[in-house]
Amino acid sequence: MIPISDDNPTLRTPVMTYLLLGTLGFVWVFIQGAGFQVEALATSICNLGMVPGELTGRAPLGQAVPLGDGYACVVDAEAINRATPLTSMFLHGGWGHLLGNVLFFWVFGNNIEDSMGRLRFLVFYLLCGLVAAAAHVAVDPTSPVPTVGASGAIAGVLGAYLVLYPRVRVNMLFIFFIIIRVIPIPAWGVLLWWFVLQLITGLPQLMTLRPEVSGGVAVWAHIGGFVAGMALIKLFVNPRYTSQRTLWRHRMHPDHP
Template sequence: MFVPLHDGVPLRFMRAPYVTYALICACFGVYLGLLAWRPPSGEVGIMAGFGMIPSVLFGTAQLPADLLQVPAWLTLFSNILLHASFAHLIGNMLFLWVFGDNVEDAMGHLRFLLFFFLCGLAGSLAHALMNPESEQPLIGASGAISGVIASYLMLYPQVRIWGLAFKWIPLHIPAMYALGAWILFQFISAFADPQGNVGWWAHLGGLGAGAALTPIFIHRGVRLFGRPVTG
């Protein structure tokens, strides 16, 4: 629907968004590492063993011993670094590359790292709660990145973003329109296709967590919607 390419917002509080870079490298590293690692169970074993399966998380189903990689509770986090395909990975990393640096700048390195994984956790839990009987693994950083998107929108609603609509139409529009449309699409999709192959509820869980946590995690004096936060 919309692919961000560039925003041009300068950093104010740090030299470089090292955590954003590290998260991108980690996601690429995990993807390439799993391509090189060939367990006996193959790709299915990787996705089932490290992805978050709601029915396994809640104990109503069990993985076969040869697919079990980590405890079920740990998949709430391990799934965040997994991606099903190179296109899936690139799409998520583009959003993180464009928006993560400024959110990290507004929060600081360590708080941004915690923020990212808390949003990912919220996304995983939202998906599990809305699909408790599902046996399909949830994978991808989309929930965590949705939290980053919510935070960016609260910080820079008027910034004009370069991006591509429908994969090929160039646009240069304010974040409030581009990201607002993206968020609306997530809500519509979650209710129209609740059992689909995309974890829409993970996106919504991440968005909600990002919106709730941003005022708590940002530096004092950083503006939200044009107003300084003094709490």
């Protein structure tokens, strides 16, 4: 099932959500070559992606990780490595990776921005992304594999949404062979199911001698970001904005939660 919208209008134009989405698109097209320029994609992932072992100094210098098409990422000690927890959250590994993140952010991000204001939302988003990066490094501090994606920061948005709007209906696209349906489901069901899937995928990593990224997905970054969003939302939320949203929603839709 895929989220396509929610029954949760905003009172203010989500300018920061649009700017972040635009930044992700800009980086993907003009820095990563939109996935069509293999060298640009490999270079961006290697140089600007986050390598846990480079941050901790526990991956051997010179160790190479194949990236496909004859390219490899080599562990180094460049100064840029210290900035990669931030730069990596604006990069993606492919069109599917990008579009999946954009879709979730499009559905859930505007309401969280609307609840706290634009500048607070930017700080919240980046902080959740950094916590997500820290969680990924903590799980596998020796990994030489570069990690990219906005998933950790967006997971923080999902965690915040669960706290603020658990009963709001999310319209989920259900596709089963020739059956296509849009099914409204409470946000708490959608988001808790998503989080449980991350845990099911991530827990086996803690039981192995070398917990590599599961299926190429840094699930502990998702888990860390989600928990950070739940924990931080009350510090960032603007009570005046949320009370305005609640009053307006009850006036316009008295039967909605």
